[in-house]
Amino acid sequence: MSSRILLIAAFAVLAALPLIFGTFWINMVINALIFSLAVFSINLLTGFTGLLSFGQAGFVGIGAYTLGVLTKQGTPPLFAGLYGVLLAMLCGFLLGLPAARLKGHYLAIGTLGFGILIYQLLTNSVDITRGPMGLIGIPTGVIDKQTWYLVMLAVCLTLLAALAYIDRYSALGVILKMVRHDEIAAQASGINVFAVKLIAFTVSAGFAGLSGALFAAYARFLTPDLFNEQESFRYMMMAVVGGIGSPLGGFVASLVLTIIPEGLRALGEDNYRLLVYGTMVLFVLWFLPAGIGGLIERQRR
């Protein structure tokens, strides 16, 4: 029980931060929180169900551009966001159809290829997305940063709670783990492994699409480069640093791996951002193979 109190206390502290820190830092944390949704999508897909996806940025991009393009045409942002998530889920479903039959490295490269195709589609459909020129001035109204911060914190907390419930307490969690560990035994227990994988791809894409839609609504400016394979790699790195099966770890990793490099930029040391990022990733992998989530688990006991 004490770990739960600790968690709530931590969130309370986080919620109070805007009162202390300035706009730059709040902006950074908001971005980190938005990224964490993409990380959750990987926790669900790879951590819980054991499926690799190296193309999640594609779904983030779909969510983002759908909101961007539709709101510029007059659709209310809430609906545009919903459509973005749904379109991302549809694409996740379409990817899942062939992907659910792939194994290991084929799955990794296949999803990578899919993500790149989406990125290229976004780049080349200049009539719709304005391509590399960027989509500017997305009309989601000017909501002040404090509100965005609290909204994002609430969204993250809700999703964390949902994922933790699924993972630790619900029967669904056991089913996902059976699919992950032993498909043949899962089938013998009446689990339709193909359907589970398909649903995992779809829901995971939905999470990623949500991340994208929120990003578009917040940043109000998009370029396709925000959704290329380097970004997919970034989400994977955050997920593994956080501990692939631990959404809470992913949440912390998202904060740490966004704040530290961006913080460096604020302090003027812009040139070392990637170096610091990469080194942090390597250090965690070398010394904390179970990621930050593993560390949290150990503290729990």
Add this chain to the structure above:
Amino acid sequence: MSVLELSGVSKRFGGLQALSGISLSIAPSEVLGLIGPNGAGKSTLVSCITGVLRIDGGVIRFEHRDIQRLSPHQRARRGIARTFQKVRLADQLTVYENVAAGLASRWFSRASGWSSVFRPLSAKSVGQAVNRALEQVGLGDVSGTVVKSLPFGRRHFVEIARAMVSEPRLLLLDEPATGLTETERERLAMLVKEIGASGCAVILVEHDLELVGYLCQRVTVINQGRHIFTGTPAAAQSDREVIRAYLGMNQLISEGADDARG
């Protein structure tokens, strides 16, 4: 009325004919032994029945319906459960959680059951079913133990509990006695008898012929993918084909049959 009926089942792998013309049937509450020398095709046959492998010829009927087109999970939901020669459990999960996975068969066999997956594992409906299965196999005391820390022998019983929790009408046991201590073997024998008595048909694939003799009313013997005998264990021991295929079976089966009568 038979629970499972195979007629003329055949399966080939490339150039190798693994099974040819296998026919057998089993009635509710019956315990049927499936025996034969190593490589005879017993595991292949089990995989064909459960749907992991597609047959190339013949018919498989479960409760009078042709199940050839059904995939493994669909057959599981219809009431066919199995254990594995090499135990397949999620090592990091507890005994309770592993057995709970078996409930998927029950939940997914009706559309209304799908929402049950969101139930907490500690829910009464889950707990009752799982604990009942654990009591039946004698694992009530280790419900919360992680499978990784469980001795190998007891893991067979976890698999059986997982199979039974789905309330199957046909249970396929693939060499469940492997690596069991004497006490565990006796426990297994009593358990299989109880399962049969409760109405579930059991196909027991085993090398432990004493166990087979004790538990099975009938045995089917296969060798090199062909059916060579079906009958009582006692009759099997005097069948020429059987003796030829499987030396040494003689003594053990009669010992087992004596125990059953005695």
Add this chain to the structure above:
Amino acid sequence: MFGQILINGLVLSGGYALVAVGLTLTFGVMRMVNFAEGQSVMIGAFIAYTTVPYFGYVGAIAAAMAVNAVLGVILERTAFRPFRGVELNGLIASMGMSIVLVNVAELVWGTTPRPFETIYNETSVNFGTVGISVQRLICVAASAAILLGLWWLVQYTSLGRKFRAVSEDHETASAMGIDVNQVSRLALVIGSMMAASAGALSGPVNMIAPDMGRTEMLNAFAAIILGGFGNVNGTILGALLIGMIQSIGAVYISNAYSSSISFGLLVLTLVFFPRGLVPERVDENV
């Protein structure tokens, strides 16, 4: 037109093949994909660029390969060996290394793309009506030579046999006395050296920048899916196919979508052939 398409295709194919073979060797031996391979190409290009004034072009290529050999050793120790058995972490570690390398390159050479001038860029050879730059010809010829050398190495030398043994089953190979760590190191060294040559050869064709190498790596992945993970011959053929299709596509479809073609092909292949075009021999025991 045909001549241009052919040469462009061969230039692309050569680059992709060099990178892809390195990746496939590494994968065969370590069962992990090297996501830092693109950066190996980039480092190779920059080292060659920097050393051309001192050693001439050929010497620069050699220098690039030498530096990358060291890079390969470093990669093996930091990003792959620690993660045997936990392959996903190895992949991510190589991603981490890749961004470290990009930053290092940015620190040394700056972020702006620069042209890699060699004397060969200026001169052209005429085949009938087609004028082809000597640089491109060198690209194709050198790629072919290096690939031939590698193919010969894998087929006929004892090292090649060791590669194949470890790829098949590294426990058995280890039990037979093969030093699996050494073989892994060599796989990465050779892979990085080939990436270096890819960078040094194709660098002059386009500009070089610290963020280069990604396209080569991604197309190399497509080649490996077509040719089979761990299969050197298939990978070379796959790269040939990808390069030619891109070259044709750039002319007849559109330049922008030409790279989509290889990924589209990759995805389509996996849709219809979930085990890849050249399935590995893996037994699924039930």
